[in-house]
Amino acid sequence: MTERAQRRGGRRPAKPQAGDAWLIDVAEGAGRDAGAVPVELLGDYLPLLADAATHGRRAKRRELDAVELLGRRAAEQGISAGKVVQLYLSAARRLWQDLPTVVRSRDPEEVRAAAAAVLQVVDDAVATLAEGYAVARRDLVRREESLRRELIDDLLRGDSDLGTLVGRAEPFGLDLARVHQVALAAPSRRLPDADAAISALEAVVFDRLGDRDVLVATKDGLLVVLAPADAGATGRMSSGMDASNELGRLMHRELSRLHRGRPWRVAVGRAHPGLYGIARSYEEAREALTMAGRLNTNTPVINAHDLLIYRVLLRDQPAIVDLVQAALTPLVQARGGAGPLLDTLEAYFATGAVATESAKRLHVSVRTVTYRLARIKTLTGYDPADPAHRFTLQAAVLGAKVLNWPQEPLPIPA
CATH class of the missing domain: 1.10.10.2840 (PucR C-terminal helix-turn-helix domain)
Incomplete structure (x- = not known):
């Protein structure tokens, strides 16, 4: 029997069960409203709403715990928080429109009580869903940050297994066969809010270079930017010879906007191909920072190419x-x-x-x-x-x- 026929005949049960076809229709409609979000993320949410409207029952702790787990699952599946919340709100709206208690009742007080009970469950469920989503996102970010730090450490050290690194670098959009350069930014004192500095650099560097083959992280109190370079720039990065030295100036300009850490000093290593080229560029940038400190230079952006003579002398x-x-x-x-x-x-x-x-x-x-x-x-x-x-x-x-x-x-x- 169709939903419309059930309404006309008035034979729908007062308390719908989770397996009823009309609840399935509500769930599928909500999934379409939210942009094809999997309806499995609703769990027992719809029966909870129907039970609240019929009996005024609030969701129990264990039921809300189940909703929290669904929020975590949505985050792990990469579904946006907005779409998950839209799924739950759309499901509540569609269920309310088709709810027998509302459809059949002519008593305003009964309808008002049912609405209050349903809204309470919606409020509790959506808040719990969002909390579970946020916790999972924080866990994912921490895990990604940990993987990012481990990857950058291994890349800059240059002695890790190439085959393993290729697989680990792929999720971050890095092609280790390309030519890369490394730039380091040193604050005047201890590194301030690292997250704010990384976010600022990511925004401006991604905007200029795209998010492929770019990695921003911290190491030993320094901000590290790994960026692609033109193959023609290999081995040379003089500020007067190569326009790609703009990376250093771009970093310094953006970091100088932050309230803490100024004055910043940025050192840019030369561009080199392959995995070991990344480690070489990093060592050049580190040496350039150290040399700039020894020379007491006031130059905010130092180029490793311009300090080659000092490297020769120190050998x-x-x-x-x-x-x-x-x-x-x-x-x-x-x-x-x-x-x-x-x-x-x-x-x-x-x-x-x-x-x-x-x-x-x-x-x-x-x-x-x-x-x-x-x-x-x-x-x-x-x-x-x-x-x-x-x-x-x-x-x-x-x-x-x-x-x-x-x-x-x-x-x-x-």
């Missing part, structure tokens, strides 16, 4: 210590120490050995610059104006910056 520290000791330690005999003379050499080399430009940069007179250069020649035996001596002096000055000399004593050779 043979005993040799660079020997060079600094031999070429520059005589400068400590000067009045005022070696500092002003080193600053003069740095400015002189940076301006292409032009005394007038060096004077402008140092905010001193040209005569002061020429006097200092002559004093350097006298003390060290190296003439900064002589091309044959200039390379030695410039390498020694770079080494002194790396070693933070003369602020710190030179390391004692092992």
